[in-house]
Amino acid sequence: MRESIPNFNYIEKIFTSVYSNIIVASEKGNKESVDELFDFLFFKLLTGSFGISLQSYKRSTSLIISLYQSELQIGYKEILVERAVESVTTKISLGSKYSSDYEDFISESYSMFLNLLKIILEEDNYEIFNRALKKNDDLLFKIDHRSNQNNYFFKFLTTLICWIYYLKFNSKLSYDKYRFDLLESEFSQVLFEIDNNFVNHFFKLYDEIEFGLWHVKSWEITKPPVNRVYFSLMPSQWMPFGLTILLLRNNHLTNFIDYGKIDTDRRFRFLFDDIKKILDTITIDSEAYIDFIFPNKINSKDLQQQLNYKKQNILEIFSVLKKIAEIDHYRKIQEIPLSKFRVDEFRQRVGELWQSNTIIINILKHFNKANYLENVESRDGFGFFQTLLKGKFAFIEGELHQEIYGLANYGSELARNLDNQFFDRLFEWSVEVKVDDLKSYLHTLILNKANIEKTIIFGNWRINDLLEIKYNNRSKQILESTYCGVPVVNSYSKYEEYVFVVDFEKVEVDIYTSESEKWYNNQLLVDVTESLRGEIGDDEIKKWNEKDGLKYTPVDVEILQGNNVDIKILFKGEYKFHPDFRVIIIKI
């Protein structure tokens, strides 16, 4: 029953009263009353709950933060911050003395400390910031780096410093007026303790932040607008930036990287590009960056050289990490079998797009001019046979599955190609004619034609203007628009300059069909299979290296090849023209 003592309204009244009375006393300038209430807040509510009730401890820390954000008079805000920093740093510095039961309380202390400083930075209130840290610097130094549980001190400093760098280069901070030297010297000390594995520790922190550590995930640089849509700031926007600046300022962090000690992080696959973008913005012309990265003046030639060297070092690290992450990612995918469900889904989408976009075959089917024949294996088909490099992820199940948008467009492309094939063949049966007045020409032509039942006019959108008829809405009936009773179809073929008048009485199409489940609607073969792996020679490795801009080993290439899939989309069929077939081709 102990661990589940519920939230308690009676106790909440105490917190609310202390909050409102501190504000009232500060507004009235009743210093003695404020002191009494502060004593009660820090000694009784905050310290009294430390190690006993996390819920009450958190309530006390949130009360302190709320008080800072309230209308508390400025002089009292300074006292509040000083006392808050003193109180939490004392608890943190004594952290190693406590048992692991106190870990959550220590974490909450860091959370309050960090969020309080974040708000002070947001206000750009360097006086309060400097005063609070200076007054408590002895306490801050007492934080025992080696025994601080869960690397909290490292996490605290790294988060704060990354945020400060982000604010500085977004012109939100009077950086020079702050005493950041104290934080940075502490940070150097902490880095010394973490056995040259900064990158690993950084990404562990990054993960924890994404999972909600100390509410850092929701930090914003400006207050979100009311009743308006806005893009919230994400740690992915400022954490990599802070990391880049940290690495540029601290050469030793990029030396002696033991990649074997770095846990593979999914972010490494994309971080290289982010870091590169950030580095591209830092040139010797950007004074703010240069002064910050090179505090000691150097001549421009050396500066360029040194900047390039630093950038190259950083990119090299993230290039290696990217490769490690990529290979790790593709190794996992390689081991997952192709999903029948995903392949069927792909077949369905391709088939539907093919069916809805193919004009000629649909017209022939409409006029009952399609001959359905049994598939003949030896018969050639028309379509695509393509190897999708590293594309297996689109055809597997599980968390590694990803959609490739537009992949099903093979269906509409095939439909267009089949239509073009038909129009290509029409030129075998006629020559083009030129007319001055298309409308009257067609009118006479149609009037003189004995049977127009299966005649169709094809042309692009201009024909509708010329014939003064409405556009064909393809989502509705394909034969909707007519001219003198003859349907006009806006084809999207490559022959934009031509109008075709086709009598389908003398045309047929042979469609080879199969009952196999690999065929969509028995008429279109759509299949996805794993590619056969080729020999891995120097040329193959070079090809992959050039493609991805990374340095792969033969083993890596083997894994990547294992992620290739072959996509086969084939229509087996043929247009058949009767010897009496005639077509009129008009150039417009």
Next chain:
Amino acid sequence: MTILQAIKSDVRRKYPDIYKINNNRLEKVNAKFSKINFWTILLIYTLLIAAVVFYSTFVNFDFLKLLSINFEDNIKSFSTSVITLVSMNLFVTNLLLTHLKEERDDLQTIIDKRVTFKFITYLGFTVIISILSLYFLSSSITSTDVKSNILVLIFFTFLFYIFQLINLYNSVFNFLNKTNRSKIIAAELDIEFSKAFYNNLLKFEFQKRYKEFYEETLKFKKYVAYSHSTLGLESVKLRSHRDLYLVDVKINSLKHVFNSLTVTDRYYVPLELDMKLEKSQEREILFLTKKIKNKFSNHYILKKKPCLQSELESDNINKLLRKISQNTLHNKFSDLKDNLDSLDNIYSKYMSLQKN
């Protein structure tokens, strides 16, 4: 076994002090006496006298006739003494209320609870009325035994009254002393906190255990409106023809009902202790795949009054917080410090309960 019985048994084991404060029978009796009005006292006493008359007329055991009573002398001296002592009662009450004139409003509920002057005064009036009536009617009452026995009853009542008066004096003197008064206020605050804590704990545990009972013991799923369709499910409802409160659930008997059933889909609706079921209202509590012939309302205990007392639950703390606000506003920091110390007693007690 019911949910509330199980909770109370656990509270008694884990928080014995809290349990004791919340289950103090003497306090409950006292509270009832302090609320009793004059007419009720008079009626009860009249009934007692009637019983004595009945006894004297029809029973009147000889072996109980131990006292030799001079009726005329005794009734005269009683009358004077009773009137004097009732005046003293009024005097001491007046003294207390005059002395505490500034703090009276703040202390009224504590005075009402701790100083039972209302009951004593009404009892005094009742004794006066009885003795005067007896004096007036004595010549008409022919039976000496009846008169003597009534006088004996009045005598013992008067003795009881004197002890009550002494008790009242003690209470008043305690209140008049500032240190003692602070202690009384602190004790009352402590009791109030303990009651609020207990009520809150009972509410929370009831909800938690009700959920555990259905989810873990009976393998029900929680019913979420809008997420679950009630289509094809039979609902079990609580109905009432007047306003009632849910004060307990008989889990053992419910377990017995469901153990003998094979129902595939079972959903329960979370309920709260002291949930009000309004007149003619239906409340769905369960959803099952088939209809069950069982009177479920028998397993749910509904009563006319809620089981937790919510009245004046925060009265003392509210008064203390009001004093804190006043002292803060007027910068009476010395008084503020005392107030905050009182507040700290509560907070420290809360922390000590968390440690248990």
